[in-house]
Amino acid sequence: MNNVIIATAGHVDHGKTSLIKSLSNQDTDRLPEEKKRNLTIDLGFAEMQLGENRIGFIDVPGHQDFIKNMVSGVCAVDLILMVVSAEDGWMPQTEEHLQIISYLGIKKGIVVLTKTDLVKEINLKINSIKKKLDDSVLADSEIIPFSSKTGEGLTDLKNSILSALKILPKRKEGGPTRLLVDRSFSLKGMGTVVTGTLTGNPLLINESIGVYPPGKKSRIRSLHNHNQSSDMLTTGLRAAVNLTDIAQSEIKRGSVLASPEYLIPVLTLDIILECSSRFDLDSKPLKTNSIVRIHHGTANTEARIILLDIKKIMPGQRALAQLRLSKAVSIWLGDRILIRNWQGNKTLAGGLVLNIGNEKKQINETTKKTLKIRTRFPDSAIIWTYAQTELEKMVKLDQLIRPSSFTQKERSQAISHLVKKNKIYLFGDWVLSNKFWNASVEKISRSVDKIHVDNPASSGMPEERLTELLNHKFDSEQLEELLRELCLKNNFIRHGGYIARKTHARDQSDNLYDEKERIRLAMKESGIITQAQLTEYGLSKQALRFLIESGDILSISDEIYMSAMKYGSCKLATKMHLRAHGKATVSELKKVMNTSRKIAVPVLEKMDSDGITSRQGDYRVLFK
Numbered sequence: 001m002n003n004v005i006i007a008t009a010g011h012v013d014h015g016k017t018s019l020i021k022s023l024s025n026q027d028t029d030r031l032p033e034e035k036k037r038n039l040t041i042d043l044g045f046a047e048m049q050l051g052e053n054r055i056g057f058i059d060v061p062g063h064q065d066f067i068k069n070m071v072s073g074v075c076a077v078d079l080i081l082m083v084v085s086a087e088d089g090w091m092p093q094t095e096e097h098l099q100i101i102s103y104l105g106i107k108k109g110i111v112v113l114t115k116t117d118l119v120k121e122i123n124l125k126i127n128s129i130k131k132k133l134d135d136s137v138l139a140d141s142e143i144i145p146f147s148s149k150t151g152e153g154l155t156d157l158k159n160s161i162l163s164a165l166k167i168l169p170k171r172k173e174g175g176p177t178r179l180l181v182d183r184s185f186s187l188k189g190m191g192t193v194v195t196g197t198l199t200g201n202p203l204l205i206n207e208s209i210g211v212y213p214p215g216k217k218s219r220i221r222s223l224h225n226h227n228q229s230s231d232m233l234t235t236g237l238r239a240a241v242n243l244t245d246i247a248q249s250e251i252k253r254g255s256v257l258a259s260p261e262y263l264i265p266v267l268t269l270d271i272i273l274e275c276s277s278r279f280d281l282d283s284k285p286l287k288t289n290s291i292v293r294i295h296h297g298t299a300n301t302e303a304r305i306i307l308l309d310i311k312k313i314m315p316g317q318r319a320l321a322q323l324r325l326s327k328a329v330s331i332w333l334g335d336r337i338l339i340r341n342w343q344g345n346k347t348l349a350g351g352l353v354l355n356i357g358n359e360k361k362q363i364n365e366t367t368k369k370t371l372k373i374r375t376r377f378p379d380s381a382i383i384w385t386y387a388q389t390e391l392e393k394m395v396k397l398d399q400l401i402r403p404s405s406f407t408q409k410e411r412s413q414a415i416s417h418l419v420k421k422n423k424i425y426l427f428g429d430w431v432l433s434n435k436f437w438n439a440s441v442e443k444i445s446r447s448v449d450k451i452h453v454d455n456p457a458s459s460g461m462p463e464e465r466l467t468e469l470l471n472h473k474f475d476s477e478q479l480e481e482l483l484r485e486l487c488l489k490n491n492f493i494r495h496g497g498y499i500a501r502k503t504h505a506r507d508q509s510d511n512l513y514d515e516k517e518r519i520r521l522a523m524k525e526s527g528i529i530t531q532a533q534l535t536e537y538g539l540s541k542q543a544l545r546f547l548i549e550s551g552d553i554l555s556i557s558d559e560i561y562m563s564a565m566k567y568g569s570c571k572l573a574t575k576m577h578l579r580a581h582g583k584a585t586v587s588e589l590k591k592v593m594n595t596s597r598k599i600a601v602p603v604l605e606k607m608d609s610d611g612i613t614s615r616q617g618d619y620r621v622l623f624k
Contacts, residue, residue, distance in 0.1 A: 002053045003236030004165055005197050007074045009101060010083035011091035012062035015114035017044065018148035019083060020059045023158070024048040028059035041066055043073045043182055045195075045238060047226040050158060053165050056197070056226070056238040062093050064345065067100075071338055072182050072253060072298040074101060076197040078168055078236070079161070080109035082138060086119045086145070090132045096347050099276050102137045103350020105336045108168055109138045110160050117147040135277065171236045174407040175200040177209075178332075179239060179257040180297035186248040190222070194251055196298070198239045200405065202232050210260035211243070212330045214250045217260060218243040254299030256330040262403040265328035267358050269294075270320070271337065271351035272375040273307070277316035285312040286339075286348050294323060295338040302326040302342065308363050313349065318375075320368055321351070324360050331356060333404040334378060352378055355391070367391060381410035382417050389424050389433040394478050397429050427485050430478075440470050440482075441490055444499065448492070452504050459549050460500030464610065475623060476575075476612050497551035497564055515543035519553075527566025528599060531559045557602040570595070570603055571612060575622065583619040 008016040017040050020028050028044025029035060044059035060073040074080070080101050084094055101109070111129060116122055126143050133139050142160050146153035179196040187193055203209070207220050223230050224240040233239045241257065256263060275286060286292075288307035293300055307313060308320040323337075331337070331353055339349040354371045363371075370390050377383040384401045400411060415431065418424040425437040447469055448461045463483060467473055474482065483499070486492050493502045519539050523529045534541065544561065547553040556562050562570075570593045577584055577592045584592070590600035604620055607613040614623045 001049075002165065003056075003171070003234060004053050004079065004168070005056045005058065005077045005236060005238070006079045006081060006161070007058040007077040008060055008081050008083055009070070009074065009097040009109075010062055011085070011088065011093040011097075012039070012064075014062060014083045014085040014088065014091070014094075015148055016040065016062060016081075016083045017059050019081065019112060019114060019146065020044070020046050020057050022146075022148045022151065022154055024057060028057070039063065042069050045226070047238070051162050051165075053162070054237070055161075056236075058197075062097070064093055064096075067093075067096070067340070067347075068295065068300055068344060070097065071100060071104075071295045071300075072180075074104060074106065075180055075297045076199055077106060078108070078171070079164055080106055080138075082109050082111045082141070083114055084111060084129055086113050086116045086122065086125045089125065089128060095132075095278070098133075098136055098138065099278060099347055099350075100338060102276065103274065103336065103338050103347075107137050108164060109141050110157070110164060111138060111141050111143040112157060113143055113145045115147065116145045116152065117149050171199065172405065172407060173201075173235060174409055175235075175405045176262050176403070177201045177203060177258055178262070178405075179203070179241065180299075181251060181255040181257065182253055182298045184248055184251045184253065184255070187242075190242050192243045192246055192248040192251065193240055194243065194255070194257065195238065195240045196257070198233055198237050199235050202234045203239060203241065204232050208260075209241075209243070209257050210263045211246060211251060212256050212258075212263040212265070213254075214246075215263070215265070216246055216250070218246045220244075254297070254329075256297065256299075258330070258403075261398075262332070263330050264356070264403055265358065266331045266356045267325050267328050268356070268360055269303075269323040269325070269331060269337070269351075269353050270355035270357075270363065270371055271323060271353055272318055272371075273305075273313060273321040273339070273349050273351045274318045275313050275315050275349045279315035283315055285314050287312040288321075291342045292323075292348065293340045293342055293344055294325070295340065296329060296331050296335060299329055300344075301329055305339070308368060320354075320363070320371060322360070322363065323351075328358075330403075333384065333401060334406075381406045381414040385411070385414040386418055386423055389418075389431055390435075393436045393472050394430060394432050394474070394482065397431055400431060427489075428481065430481055430485075436470075436472075441486065443469055444486065444492070445490070448499055448501060452501060457546075457549075459495065459551055460498040460504065462551075463494070463497050463499060466499075467611075473611065476610070479611075495551060497554065498549075512540070512543045512546055515540035516547055519543055519547060523553075523561075523563055527563040527569075528595075529561050554606075556599075556606050560599065560602055562603070567603070567606075569593075571607065574604075574607065574613065574620075578613070578620065578622045583616070583621045585618055586620075589620060 017028055024046040026046035028046050034041050040061040046057040048055050058073045060070040122145050144157045144160050177200040179198050181194045181196045183195040205220050209218055211218055221244050222242040223233050225237050288311050290305050292305050294303050303323045303325045306322045310319050313319050335353045337351045340347050354374045370387050374387050419426050422434050425432040425434045451458050451461050491502050492499050553561050554567050573592045590597050611623050613620045
């Protein structure tokens, strides 16, 4: 059985609800106020089987005041029924709904000319609609005359739906599970229930699932599809999910159900922005720095739009932009969004999400060029993987083009292809841009060799110079893995915080041996020595400098020196504590490091400068 979601679109009072009732024999107006006013206010749902297709219908409101509800209804559909009244013809929300489905990437639809029992010149009406559809995603769509009162055209409509579904691309299987919540309620004896359209891998009862917001894990107690219980629901079905361990008040329309690793809070979006050419040329342009409202899935939020190449965008134009959101949301790479004015009464533009992040940042020309590559190939896992490695230089395998709707198979095939083409360098759990890797090896080789020639007594290049040399900020895990791979695959060796050629023999002065041993002995118990102690014990500062150059000792501050082993144990203890507790004060961390506050403060300041920790007020957290 083929699972399909079909949504209506069109102006208010054009007969969308009556159309769905004629097809499914189900009334989608479920709210008392809708019955009273004879007006669809919120989303309505129905289902039917047509041939080998299990169809879920979503009926959307047509009134301008309820556009945000309409957008929530068409965010994950396969086919649109664009409804136009033969009596009224093309109306404002007909046009706006058409633009919305275009911006959201919906490319297949059927136009239904309703209320044909009220007019005589049907062909004139059809020709008029065809002209309105010119240069739109529905330009080639079939137009079916239909009357809900007489039933005329119902068979033709069903046949048209069947024909459309035969050529409709099948939903992608094997992608990550996602359900965009469009309803949330509580039932006595069951607790929290949410509904939405399921995409990606199946949902299973007793399975753990992430929910964002609020950013919690839950368990699926039971599953239903149009009031029928099931142990498993598959992609393309309407799903009602009964969740445990989470209150109904914590989940609203706009929440997302997915695997926890795919629910990454996002505050900035790099997008390709598109403004429809169907707008009048005298329409007010969308300017950079404007406050807008973005609609994504069933959610909407305020954002500031920053145009990256131009100051304003006119009808028919496309441009790179960055959206800076007022609150974090769950958005994936490759998603499509809708942009409306801040007041929420006009659709302005649409966009394809090219990159996501958690902080606002400047976009340089190289980054712009890489982002534009993605706009030309929005469905290519190969291009998107390549672009990510070019942007980030070094990426963990499990973070490649994630979160996105690309399947694990597509990701694996993309990685294999790019490795064969020498576009990426793969080792362990990491992927590097091949250009970056080759340039890194060359730069490090030149730098290390120069140090060895200029100063044969030197231990080599300090590891902390790597970030500056390669012009890229690594976190501690990335730096460690990169250094390990450099030594494994090239003629390098690491010792005491330095990188050297394996073949390099240092020109050591034997007359410093005794002085070095005296310093090591003085530091044996605590792993620490101060300037005052050096003077008190009459220790050689020349020997100390040699030990610092060799990486055996680290300069923590102008007054404090620490053995590399002691500093390493302090780093490890600090990282383990912060991973377990999230944050900690100096007082807490000095106990963890088994040292005094006088020592802990400069040690933590060095960890800050090394990119291991970050200070937030009175607390330290792991640097991200």
